[in-house]
Amino acid sequence: MRIAVIDDLERDARQLADQVSTYMNTHRIPADTPELFPGGEEFLAGFIPGVYDIIFLDIYMNGINGMETARKIRLWDTSCHIIFVTTSSDFAVDSYEVKATYYLIKPTTEEQVSKALDRCNLQMMMNEASILVPAKNMEIRLLLHQISYTEYLNRRVLVHLKDGRQEEIFMNQKDFAALLLSYPWLCDCMKGILVNFEEVDKLLDDRFVLKNGTSIPISRLKYQDVREQYIRYSYDLVRGGQLV
Structure with a gap:
């Protein structure tokens, strides 16, 4: 799960990022460290629809303000959660225009942030x-739980799905892997190959064997790290009953 915090006050942004990380750790929700941006222009310059799950957005900023930034985000991405963070409730009504999930008043507290993130229904987000x-x-x-494994061939990613279908994705392996590897059930086991632990039947000395009988090789250089990641995934699955 990827989260952005857009605020021109670095101290406020770091405090909020810490509060978000605390929530994620407490609720055992896998998420990258929130990415900080000093303004709307900086965020929009590299914005890619579908990359961020949650965007915390200060309204009063130098340059383009938070409300206008949110409008531009919604032109390209209608599914991410936008949570406004501000010192005033003046824009509370306007927040409905961009389908904001929550409205936080500074200074933020862990209790406030928890309520905002609860509203996002993160467990359901991870399942979907x-x-x-x-x-x-x-x-x-691309539904990530439906992936069996992926391989990079002829400058494109071939995604093998659990139902036997295949999808060709026109991305390089590095960018594609960056989108997937924050999720604990997906693993980079060999150059150009990602595997979904949910589909693994057994781990051998040099490969995974999937439930459908497919063998997925594991790099010798990566084997120890891959093995530890798989054991950790399996342990968390048993301990928690399910892994989001």
Whole structure:
């Protein structure tokens, strides 16, 4: 899960990022460290629809304000959660225009942030985790729990799905992997290959064997790290009953 904090006051941004990380750790929700941006222009310059799950957005900023930034985000991405953070409730009514999930008043507290993130229904988000990716002539939404494994061939990613279908994704391996590897059930086991632990039947000395009988090789250089990641995943699954 990827989270952005957009605020021109670095101290406020770091405090909020720490509060978000505390929530994620407490609720055992896998998430990258929140990414900080000093303003709307800086965020929008590299914004890619479907990359961020939650965006915390200060309203009163130098340059383009938070409300206008949110409007631009909504032109390209209608599914991410936008949570406004501000010193005043003046824009509370306007927040409905961009379908904001919550409205935080500074200084933020852990209790406030918890309420905001509870509203996002993160467990359901993780169960339905997906990314927008470029396929032939269009963008498609790829459901991450439906992936069996992926391989990089002929300058594109071939995604093998659990139901036997395949999707060709027109991305390089580095960018594609960056979107997936924050999720604990997905693993980079060999150059150009990602595997979904949910589909693993057994781990051998040099490969995974999937439930459908497919063998997925594991790099000798990565074997120890991959093995530890798989054991940790399996342990968390048993301990928690399910892994989001």
